[in-house]
Amino acid sequence: MMLFSTPPYVLGQGSVRRVMLQVLIGLLPGIAAYIWLLGASIVLQLLMATVAALAGEALMLWLRGKPQGLFLSDGSAVVTAWLIALAFPPLAPWWLIVGGTLFAIVVAKHLYGGLGQNPFNPAMTAFAVCIVSFPALMSQWPALGLKLNLAEQLRLIAGLIPRVDVMSGATPLDALKTALKLGEGAVDVPTLLATQEVFGNFAGRGWEWVSVGYLVGGLWLWQKKIIGWQAPLGFLGSLFMLAAALWVWSPQQFANPLFHLFSGGTMLGAFFIVTDPVSGSTTSRGKLIFGFAAGVLAYLIRVFGGYPDGIAFAVLLMNLCVPLIDMYTQPPIFGMKNER
């Protein structure tokens, strides 16, 4: 029996590899700003994460009896790896990045069925697992006054230098929260933002430009139609509105919305995390709802919760809601728009 090919006989240019490659390109402006701010050590972190991701992927593909070449080259593991490297503290010890990445690939991705099957965002799963398991290490960000050269940074990552508290500070978000808590009403946000060295022009000193880099890359992805506008707009919109509302109500206690938009993982989350097609909602309205709710949760967790940032938990909680959101946001089809 001869088997005949099936229509359509012509195909578009799209492929999973192409999509993933474009996502990686979209990350480049942010990475460039990162290197400018902190030096080349982030490249090492990216490399380690990439190698760990590919190794984990190869192992799991072998165990699951899947074609290695096809899936190793699809680029999805590399995207996960880069997101982890960019979300983790830049001078975190090597085993944290490698362990987190392996957890993301092996547990969060392949134990659920591999590419396209994972209900939770693998990078955010890794982040959540690590911040719960190693809260101190995951909260240590290099103090900006501390000028380490590349060799020192590498030795720090390799664990050859003991980590002293002097070396590391907190993220701007964490710094603000801690200062407010320590001040117990004696300090107010505008003064803190104006006086403390960790804060820059509109958000964290230096970090604000990394966020701008993610924003640029994200807008490029949107323009390339790799991501839709709904999830980022929903996410940034709700975060902005909530921050603005509380800021207007009490500017002494709450940072302005611009600070929140460009602090922590907001921009990375808006354009590279809540837009993950596999673990996110698929309908137009669903994406808006998904982004919106994730933004609300992220704000609540980062301002009122115990963690420096809330994006990972917000996204994971929303991942849980995706089937429900999708079910209730099915768009009306051609010819049935006036029927209920």
Added chain:
Amino acid sequence: MLQHLFGFKGGVKPQTNKAPSVQQPIGQAPLPARLYVPLHQSIGGSPNPLVEAGEQILKGQLIGGADGWMSAAVHAPTSGTVLAIEKHVAAHPSGLPTLTVVIAPDGRDEWITRTPLDYRSLAPERVREALRDAGVVGLGGAVFPSHAKLTAASSVAVEQLVINGAECEPFMTCDDLLMRERAEEIVRGSAIFRELLAARRVLIGIEDNKPEAVAAMQAAVQRLGEDHEVVAVPTRYPAGGAKQLIRVLTGKEVPASKRSTDLGVQCFNVATAYTAYRALAYGEPVISRIVTLTGNVLQPRNWEVRLGTPLRDLVALGQPKADTNKYLMGGPMMGFEIPDLAAPVIKATNCVIAGSPTLFPPSPPEMPCIRCGACAEVCPHELQPFELYWFARARNFGKTQEYHLFDCIECGCCSYVCPSHIPLVQYFRFAKSEIWSREREKQAAEAAKARFELRNARAEREQAEKAERLARAAAARSSERKPASAAASPPVAVAESGVASAVASEPAIASPPIDADALKKATIVAAMERARAQRAAVQPRNTEQLTFQQQREIAAIEARRANLQAESSPDEVNRPQRAAE
């Protein structure tokens, strides 16, 4: 003319590849040595052969009579001798044989007496019959009998008649050339359709990549003093899908559950209008059609080809290049690979494309779905193809229907853009055919259940009747014998001997209640079956844009379903009557 366009969501823009085949005018394909004319070339009933082997026939002679209303006649494409009426490979992806009239042409190409019809003075009903008997069917590829589409809905007047010259499939140019060269006849045919439907406006939609066709049609409309509106529509596949073109020109959206006439609009292909006019004004039945022969050939061109011409003879006209490895019938988006070039050209053959590994590279390996939603963005029916895919894969067919599987027109846009190269349309076809076959099984089971219940009810009633008769007889006996002997013989023996007399004396015993119930149930079942059969006979389905082979599959299923009903319904209708007698 200014015309507001509405557009439709989704769609893709594959390379059109139309230029090579429009360089030359339509050529007349030579008469082949043998013609293989399949009897079943349209949706609906398969025509019955009206000729016998050895018979001399003339060009245009009826060789297959329309089988019922939903069917269309088939005619001899030339004069000659009928060699055989036998199974011959069909132009169908399955390559299965179908009943075919094999003709040896005599070379004289001698017509029957052609009688033009004065269609203006004829009753509309007669005109529709004439179209059916001339074998006029949708030549866009769906081959739906045209006369069956030429009746307005009872409650809604036809606002717009859409004439489809969009031709959105890549490579295909047969409608383009027809419009360029034979515009007047198309316009006249459209006017006939308009009269039959009493349509207020006629809108001729042509994709804007065919400026020559637009100009030719506009000129023809002006020459003939008609008020048809020729509208250039944006080039985007599948703008030529009937529902998409209707949407673009009128803003109306026809869902799968409705007929377009319910919304006051109807749509025909330009070639259909052309053949309708030739049939009525010249008495020429449909015996040939324009076929685009293009792709990996040295001489791409449009040919007017006699139906029944073996594809091998047609393909030879184009001189296929050495690396040709396959031939497609239809366009690259919705067409199929021809399994055997011995298959003939049929009414659905709008285009034959020679393919090579460079022209149609093999599809890259299928990857898992990453839920990117690219398919949903291009779906012209605004479905969620990836959801349908998950459900079809999981054989969750109930869910596929909930997500509107049957609104899918199988245009292939989703497969075209899928970054994971998933053959989505194949999954949807699979799901559809599974649902159809389950439906068949279910109906058969329901019919069997109804029969079984009826039989049980009858048995119960007969038993009850018997018991009652026995009781009555026993009562009669005992009352007769009371004075004689109070201690009578055992009642059973008495009753048995009394049966005959009891039946004879009281023939009209009211049926016991259990029987009335069963009867009512059976009557309801029978009535529902009849209603369903009627509905099936009247309702057109969402089959207009399907390819020929799909249409045929549907038709075959319908026929089998009808048989099934025919087998079961007489039982259901008659049994209660027989039981009551």
